[in-house]
Amino acid sequence: xxxxxxxDGVSVTYRGEDxxxxxxxxxxxxxxPGATLGLAGESGCGKxxxxxxxxxxxxxxxxxxxxxxxxxxxxxxxxxxxxxxxRWTSASVVFQGAMHALNPVRTVAEQIAEPIRLHSPxxxxxxxxxxxxxxxxxxxxxxxxxxxxxxxELSGGQRQRVMIAMALACDPRLIIADEPTTxxxxxxxxxxxxxxxxxxxxRGIALLMISHDLSVxxxxxxxxxxxxxxRLVEEGPARQLVATPEHxxxxxxxxxxxxxxxxxxxxxxxxxPGESAGGVRGSLLAAEGVSxxxxxxxxxxxxxxxxxxxxxxxxxxxxxxxxxxxxxTTLARTLLGLCPPNAGTVYYEGRPLATSGRELRxxxxxxxxxxxxxxxxxxxxxxxxxxxxxGLRVHGCADDEAVRVRExxxxxxxxxxxxxxARFxxELSGGQRQRVVIAGALVLRPRxxxxxxxxxxxxxxxxxxxxxxxxxxxxxxxxxxLVITHDLGLAWNIADRVAVMRSGEIVETGPVERVLTExxxxxxxxxxxAVPSFEGSVS
Amino acid sequence: xxxxxxxxxxxxxxxxxLAEGWRVYRADRGGLFGLAVLSxxxxxxxxxxxxxxxxxxxxxxxxxxPLRPPSAENWLGTDESGRSVLLLTWWGARMSLxxxxxxAVLSMxxxxxxxxxxxxxxxxxxxxxxxxxxxxxxLPALVLAIALSTVLxxxxxxxxxxxxxxxxxxxxxxxRAQTLTVETRPYxxxxxxxxxxxxxxxxxxxxxxxxxxxxxxxxxTVASAIIAESTLSFLGLGDPAMISWGSMLKSAMDTxxxxxxxxxxxxPPGLGIAVVVLSFTLCGRVLETxxxxxxxxxxx
Numbered sequence: 003x004x005x006x007x008x009x010d011g012v013s014v015t016y017r018g019e020d021x022x023x024x025x026x027x028x029x030x031x032x033x034x035p036g037a038t039l040g041l042a043g044e045s046g047c048g049k050x051x052x053x054x055x056x057x058x059x060x061x062x063x064x065x066x067x068x069x070x071x072x073x074x075x076x077x078x079x080x081x082x083x084x085x086x087x088x089r090w091t092s093a094s095v096v097f098q099g100a101m102h103a104l105n106p107v108r109t110v111a112e113q114i115a116e117p118i119r120l121h122s123p124x125x126x127x128x129x130x131x132x133x134x135x136x137x138x139x140x141x142x143x144x145x146x147x148x149x150x151x152x153x154x155e156l157s158g159g160q161r162q163r164v165m166i167a168m169a170l171a172c173d174p175r176l177i178i179a180d181e182p183t184t185x186x187x188x189x190x191x192x193x194x195x196x197x198x199x200x201x202x203x204x205r206g207i208a209l210l211m212i213s214h215d216l217s218v219x220x221x222x223x224x225x226x227x228x229x230x231x232x233r234l235v236e237e238g239p240a241r242q243l244v245a246t247p248e249h250x251x252x253x254x255x256x257x258x259x260x261x262x263x264x265x266x267x268x269x270x271x272x273x274x275p276g277e278s279a280g281g282v283r284g285s286l287l288a289a290e291g292v293s294x295x296x297x298x299x300x301x302x303x304x305x306x307x308x309x310x311x312x313x314x315x316x317x318x319x320x321x322x323x324x325x326x327x328x329x330x331t332t333l334a335r336t337l338l339g340l341c342p343p344n345a346g347t348v349y350y351e352g353r354p355l356a357t358s359g360r361e362l363r364x365x366x367x368x369x370x371x372x373x374x375x376x377x378x379x380x381x382x383x384x385x386x387x388x389x390x391x392x393g394l395r396v397h398g399c400a401d402d403e404a405v406r407v408r409e410x411x412x413x414x415x416x417x418x419x420x421x422x423x424a425r426f427x428x429e430l431s432g433g434q435r436q437r438v439v440i441a442g443a444l445v446l447r448p449r450x451x452x453x454x455x456x457x458x459x460x461x462x463x464x465x466x467x468x469x470x471x472x473x474x475x476x477x478x479x480x481x482x483x484l485v486i487t488h489d490l491g492l493a494w495n496i497a498d499r500v501a502v503m504r505s506g507e508i509v510e511t512g513p514v515e516r517v518l519t520e521x522x523x524x525x526x527x528x529x530x531x532a533v534p535s536f537e538g539s540v541s
Numbered sequence: 542x543x544x545x546x547x548x549x550x551x552x553x554x555x556x557x558x559l560a561e562g563w564r565v566y567r568a569d570r571g572g573l574f575g576l577a578v579l580s581x582x583x584x585x586x587x588x589x590x591x592x593x594x595x596x597x598x599x600x601x602x603x604x605x606x607p608l609r610p611p612s613a614e615n616w617l618g619t620d621e622s623g624r625s626v627l628l629l630t631w632w633g634a635r636m637s638l639x640x641x642x643x644x645a646v647l648s649m650x651x652x653x654x655x656x657x658x659x660x661x662x663x664x665x666x667x668x669x670x671x672x673x674x675x676x677x678x679x680l681p682a683l684v685l686a687i688a689l690s691t692v693l694x695x696x697x698x699x700x701x702x703x704x705x706x707x708x709x710x711x712x713x714x715x716x717r718a719q720t721l722t723v724e725t726r727p728y729x730x731x732x733x734x735x736x737x738x739x740x741x742x743x744x745x746x747x748x749x750x751x752x753x754x755x756x757x758x759x760x761x762t763v764a765s766a767i768i769a770e771s772t773l774s775f776l777g778l779g780d781p782a783m784i785s786w787g788s789m790l791k792s793a794m795d796t797x798x799x800x801x802x803x804x805x806x807x808x809p810p811g812l813g814i815a816v817v818v819l820s821f822t823l824c825g826r827v828l829e830t831x832x833x834x835x836x837x838x839x840x841x
Contacts, residue, residue, distance in 0.1 A: 363738075367736060370735075371731060371734035373730065379727040381728045381750075393735040397736060439731070
C-alpha cells in the first residue's frame, strides 16, 4: 500500500530581514491510509510550517527542500492545476480558529458547498449539492436546521464542526488538523475530538493533527511526534511516548498536562499551609450574594454572575474553574472592584469594599491582577522598569522606587534585575513577560493576587515555571491567590481549594483532593470526564 | 546598588526607533520632495523681513508702473499699485503658513480632546459629544466660517478660529476610534487594577498611543487649512491690510487683472497654494506610512 503522505528530508526556510530562518529541519514522516499521527510542540517549533508545506500553502518567503510525496506525487512537481485538484480531494485542512477561517457573510451551507462546486468537473445539480451538504452536516452531528446559519450564530464547537464538514466535503484521504480544539473549552473539545476519532476510524482517513497539547493528541492519535526547534526529536506509539518519554522536551510537554488524582502531579507544597504565613488565616477577600448583570445589544439583561458566595482565605490558593462564558472573569473583576455588582457585597478583610476613589485605590494596592495574555498586558511603549514602577507611581510611593522595582523583579525570578529594567516587552519571551506582569503586581506588596488564566497563553515548559513561582510566593510571602482557569489540571497542580462555576453559579466548592477525586455535583463530573487523559487514548 | 531606570538605554532605543522611522521616510521620494519644498518655503518666509525691504509693500512707495508684465526689474511683474508680485507672493507665504499651521493646531487640540473624552468616558458624555461632532461634520464648513468671520471682528485670529472650529470633527472621529481600540488592550485593564485614575490612563497609556496618528492627520489638516484660508481671503473675509495668497487673488479679481490678461498676477499665488498644499499632503502621507507599518507594502 503506498503511503498517503511521505516526507523525505523536508526543510522549510524563511527568508527574513535578519537572514534565513530554518523553521523545519530535515523532517521525515510516513503516513499510511487510516493512520493517525499527532505532532506536538511549543509555539514556533515549526509544526504549522511543516503541515502547510504539504499542500504548498506557505507564503512566498518560504523555501521548501526535500521531497513531499502526497499520494505518490511529488507536490513540488505538480502544475498549478494539479495542485488545485490535490488540495481538498487528496488532503484537506481544518484550520486553527474557526471564527476567522469562515466567511462571516455567507451561510455555512454555502461554504461547505464551495469545495464541492470547485472540484466537480461540470456544474453539479443544485439538488445533489444540497443533499451532499445535508449528509456532511449529519456526519459532523450538526442539526440540518443550522445549515442556513451564519458563522456568528453558531457556538465555537459548532463552527469547528462546520470546518470539519468542509474538510470532508471532497472525500479526502488525508486531513490535516491544525490546533483544531485550541479555542474550545474542555467539554466541547472532548466532543470535537470524539467526532474526529469516529470519522477517522469509520472512513479510513489518515489524520495529521497538530497541537501544543500532548494530552489532546494522545487522546486521538495512535502515533505521536514531538517537534523541538524545527526538528522531530521523538516519534513513536502514543502510549509508549507518553509513558516513557525519552527526549527531555517530551518529558516537559507531558509534565504540563498532569494526571488528575496522581499525587506526583501535585507540585511540592501545594495543599500545605505556608510556614512563614503572613499572619491572618481568616477570610481575606469575600463575595456575598454577588450578582452581576449586563445589558447586551438587544437590551436584554444577561446575568453573568448569580448570587455567588466565595471566600479567599489568607495563605491559600483558590482555583475558580469553569467553561468559557461561565462568568469566572466577571466574578474576578467584581472582586477587584473593576465591575460593580448589581446585588450583594464584596468584603475585604471583613469590611465592605469602598466605592469612593481614595479607599478603592488603597484596596487595589492590596489585591492585584495578573492577566491571561502578558503580551497585551504590557504597554509596548514602556520599558520593564516603567511597567513595574507604574503601580508605585499611581499610589504615590516614589521614595524608594528603584529599590522596590528591583526587589519585585527579583521576587518574580527575573535575575539580575538590572539586565531587564531597560528592555521593552517585545524583547522578552512570553514567560519573561508574564514575570514582568507578576512583578508589577508584587511591587505594591499585595495580600491577594487574582490571576486570570495566568498560563493559558504560555508554552508547556514555561507553564510549570510560572505555576511554581505562584506557589513559592505563597510559601515565602503568604500571598493568597485566586487563580481563574478552565484547566482542571492546573487546579490539581497548585490549588488548595477549588470552586466550580457554571452559568454564573458556583456549583461545588471544596479542597482540591476531595472535589477532583470524588466530585459530588454532576457538572464537576462532566468536566472531569471531558479532560483528555492518556488512559483514554486509542490503542 | 539600586537599579537605576537606565535612561541612556531607553533614550538610545527611542533614538534608534526615530532613526528607523527616518529610514522609512527617506525611502519615499515624494515625501523627501515635499519636505525639501516645505523647508525652503518656511525658511524663505521666516527670512522675508531680513532679505527684502518691507517698505516696498507700501502702496504709496511702490516704485513700478501698475500691471506690468515680468521684466528684468520686476521678475514677476507688478500689481495694480505697481508693487512687485514676487515680493507680494513672498510675503503672502508668511500669512498662509501662519494661518494654516495655527488653524490646524487648534483643530487638532479640539479634535483630540473631544475624541479622547468621548471614547474614554462613554455613556451620555459620549452621546452628547458625538452628536456635536456629527453636527459640525454635516455643516457646510465654508458657510459656517463665513458666518463666523462676519460676526466676529475681521482679522487673522477670526480666520484661524473659523477654520479651526470647522475642521476638527474628522480628527475627533479618528481619535475616538483609535482610543476605543487602545482601551480594549489588556494593559489598560492592568493599569486600572493597579489603581490608576482617568488622568493616569489617558496620560500614560492612551494619549501616547494616539498621538502619532494625530500628528499625521494634522499634517494633512494644514493643507486643507491653507486652502480654507485662501478661500476666505478670496471671498474678502480676511484682514484687508495683510497680504496673503488668497487676498492677492481677490485683488487681482477686483482690479480686472483677469480680463486684462495679467497672468503674472494670478499664477504666483495660485501656484504657491498648490505647491505648499501638495508638499504638506506628501509629507502627511509618508508620515502615515512611517507610523502605521501596515500601510507600507501597499504604497510602494
